[in-house]
Amino acid sequence: MILLDASTCVVVQGITGREGSFHTEQMQAMGTKVVAGTSPGKGGTTHAGVPVFNTVAEAVDATGANSSGIFVPPPFAADAIMEAAAAGIKLIVCITEGVPIQDMIRVKDFLRGYPSARLLGANCPGLITPGVGKIGIIPQRLTLPGHVGLVSRSGTLTYEVGSALSASGMGQSSIVGIGGDPVLGMTFTDVIALFEQDPETTHLVVIGEIGGSDEEHAAELLGRGTRLKTVAFISGRTAPEGKRMGHAGAIISGNRGTAKSKEEAFRKAGVEVAETTDQIVGMLK
Amino acid sequence: MKLLEYQAKEVLASLGIPIPPGKVARTPEESAAACRELGPVAVKAQVPVGGRGKAGGIKLAKTPEEARTAAAQIIGMDIKGFKVPLVYCEAALEIGREIYLGFTVDRDARANILMLSAKGGMDIEQVAEESPDSIARLYPNPWRGPLDFELNQLVYKAELGELARPLAALIKKLYRAIPELDAVTAEINPLVVTKSGELVAGDAKLEIDENAAYRRKDLEQRFGSMLEGDAYEVEAKKRGLTYVSLDGEIGIIGNGAGLCLSTLDLVQRAGGRAANFCDLGGGAKAEVVENALAVILMNPRVKGVLMNVFGGITRGDEVAKGLVTARDNLKMQLPLVVRLSGTKEEEGRKILKENGIEPEGNAWAAAQKIVQLTKVTA
Numbered sequence: 001m002i003l004l005d006a007s008t009c010v011v012v013q014g015i016t017g018r019e020g021s022f023h024t025e026q027m028q029a030m031g032t033k034v035v036a037g038t039s040p041g042k043g044g045t046t047h048a049g050v051p052v053f054n055t056v057a058e059a060v061d062a063t064g065a066n067s068s069g070i071f072v073p074p075p076f077a078a079d080a081i082m083e084a085a086a087a088g089i090k091l092i093v094c095i096t097e098g099v100p101i102q103d104m105i106r107v108k109d110f111l112r113g114y115p116s117a118r119l120l121g122a123n124c125p126g127l128i129t130p131g132v133g134k135i136g137i138i139p140q141r142l143t144l145p146g147h148v149g150l151v152s153r154s155g156t157l158t159y160e161v162g163s164a165l166s167a168s169g170m171g172q173s174s175i176v177g178i179g180g181d182p183v184l185g186m187t188f189t190d191v192i193a194l195f196e197q198d199p200e201t202t203h204l205v206v207i208g209e210i211g212g213s214d215e216e217h218a219a220e221l222l223g224r225g226t227r228l229k230t231v232a233f234i235s236g237r238t239a240p241e242g243k244r245m246g247h248a249g250a251i252i253s254g255n256r257g258t259a260k261s262k263e264e265a266f267r268k269a270g271v272e273v274a275e276t277t278d279q280i281v282g283m284l285k
Numbered sequence: 286m287k288l289l290e291y292q293a294k295e296v297l298a299s300l301g302i303p304i305p306p307g308k309v310a311r312t313p314e315e316s317a318a319a320c321r322e323l324g325p326v327a328v329k330a331q332v333p334v335g336g337r338g339k340a341g342g343i344k345l346a347k348t349p350e351e352a353r354t355a356a357a358q359i360i361g362m363d364i365k366g367f368k369v370p371l372v373y374c375e376a377a378l379e380i381g382r383e384i385y386l387g388f389t390v391d392r393d394a395r396a397n398i399l400m401l402s403a404k405g406g407m408d409i410e411q412v413a414e415e416s417p418d419s420i421a422r423l424y425p426n427p428w429r430g431p432l433d434f435e436l437n438q439l440v441y442k443a444e445l446g447e448l449a450r451p452l453a454a455l456i457k458k459l460y461r462a463i464p465e466l467d468a469v470t471a472e473i474n475p476l477v478v479t480k481s482g483e484l485v486a487g488d489a490k491l492e493i494d495e496n497a498a499y500r501r502k503d504l505e506q507r508f509g510s511m512l513e514g515d516a517y518e519v520e521a522k523k524r525g526l527t528y529v530s531l532d533g534e535i536g537i538i539g540n541g542a543g544l545c546l547s548t549l550d551l552v553q554r555a556g557g558r559a560a561n562f563c564d565l566g567g568g569a570k571a572e573v574v575e576n577a578l579a580v581i582l583m584n585p586r587v588k589g590v591l592m593n594v595f596g597g598i599t600r601g602d603e604v605a606k607g608l609v610t611a612r613d614n615l616k617m618q619l620p621l622v623v624r625l626s627g628t629k630e631e632e633g634r635k636i637l638k639e640n641g642i643e644p645e646g647n648a649w650a651a652a653q654k655i656v657q658l659t660k661v662t663a
Contacts, residue, residue, distance in 0.1 A: 075499065097567075100497035101390055101469050106427045110397040125597070137567075139597050139628065154543020156586060159597035159627060181394045191599070197624065209543050212392040235547035238559070265632050277547060 001129040001203070002149070002174045002194040003118070004067070006031035008025055010135055011056060011065035011089070012038040013080045015047050019095070020071035023137050024048045027069070030140040032133030045100040055226035056080075057085040067091040069126065069135040077122055079101035085114040093123035093135040094185070104183040108268055111185075115254055119185025125155040125177035138162070142162045145170015146283065149228065152190060153180050153214075157235060161205060161277055168281045173201040180209065188218035196226060203284055205226040206271075208262055210236035215262040223269030232266040233274045234259045286493045287333035289342025292371040294509045295489035296466065297473070299460045303485045308373035316356030319374035325373040328355040332367040335490070340364045345377065353558035366532070378485060383475030384445065385409050385420070386456065387490075390469050397463060397557075399423040399431065399456065401443040406475035406487075415429035430460055466504065516560070518583055524576040526563060528637055533558025535655055536581035536590035538574070540599050542566040548593045551648055557656035560587045568598040571607030578611040582619070589659040590619035594627070594646050601625050609640040620658035624651035 006260040008229045014020040015037025021080055028034050034057035037047050043054035046105065056068065068084040070077060077096040084092045099122040111117060121125060126136010131145035142159055144166040152158040158177050165172060176191050178184055188206060193202045202227075208215035211226065216233065222230060237259035274280045288296065294304045297643030308319035309331075320326050332341030337343060342364050346372035348353035352374060362369045402420040404412045415421055421442035425431035431439075436453040445452055455476075462468035462589040472490040479485055498505050506608050522527030527542070535552055537559045549559045561584070574592075581587055594604050605625065612621060624645045625633045634644045645651035 001364075017645075039652070057632065098496045100467055100500075101468055102397075102463060105390070105396055109427050137598055142597070144628070152543075154541055154546075156539075156541025156544035156595050156597060157547060160544065160595045161335065163627065164593075182390055183395045207291045207543070209546055217393075235543050235550060238549045239546055239562075240552040276551060276649050278647055 001132060002191070002198050003176065004005045004129045004174065005019060006132060006276055008067050008133060008135075009033045009063065009065045011037045011038060011059045011063070011068045011084075012064060013056065013068055013070045013084065013272050014036050015039055015052060015069055015071070017065040017073075021048060022177050023069070023071065023095075024050070026137070026140070027134055028152040030134060032135070035065050044090075044131055048094055056083045056089065057211075060087045060089065063222060065089065067135060067200040068093065070096055070122075074100070076108045081107050081119060081122075085117040090117055091123070091135070092117060092119045092185070093126045094119065095124065095126055095136050096121070097123045099123065099181070101181070101183055103180065105154070108183060118190075119187055121179040121181075121182045122177070122181030125158060127174060127176040130172050136177070138177065143164060144169075144171035145203055146173065148172045148203040148205060149198070149201040150175040150205045150207070151191045151195070152177050153209050154207060157207050157233075158276060161207060161233075161280055164281050165278070165284075170203070170281065170284065173198060175193060180264055182212060188214045189221050190222055192218055196267070199230065200242065204230040205284065206230065206232040206266075206277045207278060208232065208234045210234070210239055210262070211257050213257060216265040219262070219265035219271060220273050222266075229284065231274055231280050232263075233277060233280055234262045237263075253265050286495055286497070286505065286506070288493070288508055289331040290329060290489055293471075293489035294359045294486060296462065296491055297459070297486050297489055299462050302455060302458050302473075303483065305376045305378055305485055306561050309371055310356055310374050311360070311371045312532065313353040313357040313360070314647055316346075316374055316527040316582075317353040317374060317640065318547070319323075320346055320349045320352035321636070323374065326352055328352055328358045328359060329349045329373045329375060330362060330369040331371050331373055332364045334365045334367060342369065344372075365474075371607055372598055377481040378477050378487060380382075380487075381478045381482070383477055383487065384452075385412070385473035385574060386459065386476045387474065387475045388460070388463070391424070394424060395425045397427060399425060399439065399460070401439050401445070401452075403444050409474055418450050421497070429463065431457065437575075440590060448484070449480065455484055464493065467501055468492065469492045470493045487601055489605070500541070508629045508652055511534060517580055520581045520583060521563070526573070526577055526580060527566065528577075528580060529562040530562075531559050531561055533560045534579060534586050534588045536560050536563075536584070536587040536591040537588065538565060538577045538581065538594075539571060540565050540567070540569055540594050544593060544595060548591065548648065548652070551652035552591065552656060555649075555656040556651045557659060564613075565594070565599070565604075569604060570605050571610060574604055574607030575611035575614070578608065578617070579615060582615055582617060587619065591651060591655040592623045592625075594625050596627030596629060596633075598627075600629060601629040602636060603630075605628075605633035605636035609636060609642070620655065622651050622655040622658065626646050
């Protein structure tokens with residue numbers, strides 16, 4: 001397992017909102033230690049059975065929270081990330097979709113001052129360690145404890161592939177959704193390096209999509225040698241050039257960034273590439 | 286939001302960057318009138334894509350008669366899938382030299398990058414490939430913007446030292462588009478140095494971050510309505526859908542951008558072509574599915590619809606209900622193939638079956654089936 005284990009204590013930022021509220025309960029239902037929530041002006045109350053604080057710093061002081069899940073609306077997401085980092089949170093998972101790019105660029109610069117803080121997202125489904133806990137919105141029932149590491153840019157494809165793995169009896173060590181925005185926290189490379197060091201992980205599935213060059217960097221890393229049996233999949237090979245496809249990330253720019261470039265990079269690195277998601281499980285076995 | 290050239294230039298002018306005199310013309314007559322007022326003009330197609338010059342979308346006109354003819358040829362022309370709604374008639378410049386200036390988001394660096402090159406006016410991508418060193422680059426601090434000495438360094442690195450002062454001042458103005466307008470890409474290519482030594486924006490591209498639309502409502506109101514060339518995309522936007530028109534005949538509905546993209550791939554693999562990309566997003570309710578189907582069926586090219594949904598947060602029963610209601614309300618006659626898995630899949634499939642829709646077990650089988658069914662009706 002990576003990033004999330006038995007020592008993970010979560011503060012939910014935006015716990016009293018509709019999304020924050022619902023997913024806090026889902027996280028608790030699978031045993032995640034949610035120790036606090038924040039909601040400015042609602043400090044001192046209790047929500048979903050946990051104490052609510054006005055600020056993350058107060059929550060950390062009072063409960064020892066070391067991780068955070070962010071469910072605040074887009075205009076407040078960047079500030080929420082920086083608040084968490086400044087309060088000493090080590091793993092920040094920002095689920096919020098629709099965060100302005102310039103906000104994320106400033107956040108990335110700010111986080112240079114907090115080298116031990118890791119950010120996942122924004123606009124990501126979060127992560128789950130089956131049987132242990134989750135931060136975010138990945139449905140627990142699609143997962144199964146095991147040895148496959150799964151890292152993905154797409155939410156729904158993560159669910160689909162996770163579910164197919166579980167159905168075939170291949171459990172997962174951890175599932176990490178890095179998100180589809182152009183400016184992100186952790187990259188494929190960051191997450192794969194963690195899986196590489198995790199003794200419980202023996203297999204790896206990488207689900208990328210067109211745009212950017214994180215997949216190419218991941219391929220370079222894997223090409224330098226890995227003990228993980230790996231299958232990669234790239235969505236968007238038929239997307240027309242220059243058309244924007246929802247995820248702001250899915251914009252083709254230059255030669256790198258196309259599905260072809262990404263698939264070739266993986267093949268060159270000796271990584272098998274699935275042409276459809278249905279093929280992934282069979283190729284991994 | 287990608288602005289048209291004349292809109293981008295309006296914005297540049299508001300930031301204090303000089304632009305040539307110009308007029309928008311929606312008819313050949315307006316184009317002739319613009320030429321009478323401005324003298325010799327370039328008549329330029331207004332589309333939110335590059336490469337319009339090569340596509341015949343820019344013509345020089347010395348007389349009002351030529352301007353009329355040029356506009357008649359260009360308005361209505363199809364450039365990379367965009368029908369040209371209007372032209373921009375712009376006074377011809379006395380060009381001394383041409384510079385490239387732009388900024389964009391460097392995804393790898395997770396930062397804005399400012400780029401300046403003395404080799405402007407030609408295909409900058411080719412310049413970048415053949416002589417990357419001739420493009421000077423600067424990553425400004427996103428909290429305070431570029432400092433004067435950094436801009437100075439940039440200008441000298443680009444070997445444009447003789448223009449150091451006016452150029453640094455102009456770049457500073459352009460940079461304001463980032464903090465003040467949430468621009469993610471801006472490009473002035475060429476940035477013209479006129480024979481009298483002045484800097485003028487010869488062309489302009491500007492893209493505003495759609496995620497920031499909530500705090501840039503003024504821009505959206507001023508420019509938003511002109512931008513969408515496609516009637517279905519306009520309608521989809523009104524209904525709050527993530528929708529992109531494509532040129533095939535199979536309508537696609539999916540949930541999640543990645544799943545939608547992979548559905549397009551499957552349809553192509555099965556030998557068909559998608560008519561659109563339509564992402565229901567997470568947790569879609571019945572009403573969203575109805576809206577999606579309504580927009581897709583507006584397009585007469587559509588011969589059948591494939592819905593591919595994997596429920597994580599989205600509930601299968603909600604999606605199935607929405608789909609059945611929409612099909613009945615819209616009196617849909619075309620083939621409809623559904624793949625529905627994940628949360629509440631049993632309930633969802635039951636609803637589909639009760640209403641005469643046989644759900645497919647996996648996405649690949651569903652893609653093959655819709656391609657086969659649409660071929661039969663073709």
